[in-house]
Amino acid sequence: SITKERTEVILQGTSSLDPNDPAAVWEEFEFKCKPGDLRRRPCLISPYHYRLDWLMWFAAFQTYEQNEWIIHLAGKLLAQEEETLSLLAKNPFAGRDPP
Numbered sequence: 001s002i003t004k005e006r007t008e009v010i011l012q013g014t015s016s017l018d019p020n021d022p023a024a025v026w027e028e029f030e031f032k033c034k035p036g037d038l039r040r041r042p043c044l045i046s047p048y049h050y051r052l053d054w055l056m057w058f059a060a061f062q063t064y065e066q067n068e069w070i071i072h073l074a075g076k077l078l079a080q081e082e083e084t085l086s087l088l089a090k091n092p093f094a095g096r097d098p099p
Helices: 051-059 069-078
Strands: 012-014 026-028 088-090
Touching (some): 051 069
């Protein structure tokens, strides 16, 4: 069955020195096929799927303790690891200091 509502995990980073500052600007890491920007054309790769995007969908149904890999993913994004960034459609920090 398919649910009528979809919960999404969204990974964001900020260049602000104080992430708790209400003026901090948070920017989203965009995945290749995971829902995101509503102006983007939907990804169609049937019968295949992007594994990371698919795992992100299932991570939204559980806690991060049940999906420890997401903590490692966040760490690799913070470190701007090229292999990990290649799995994404958009790195909002490309050419800038890491978040």
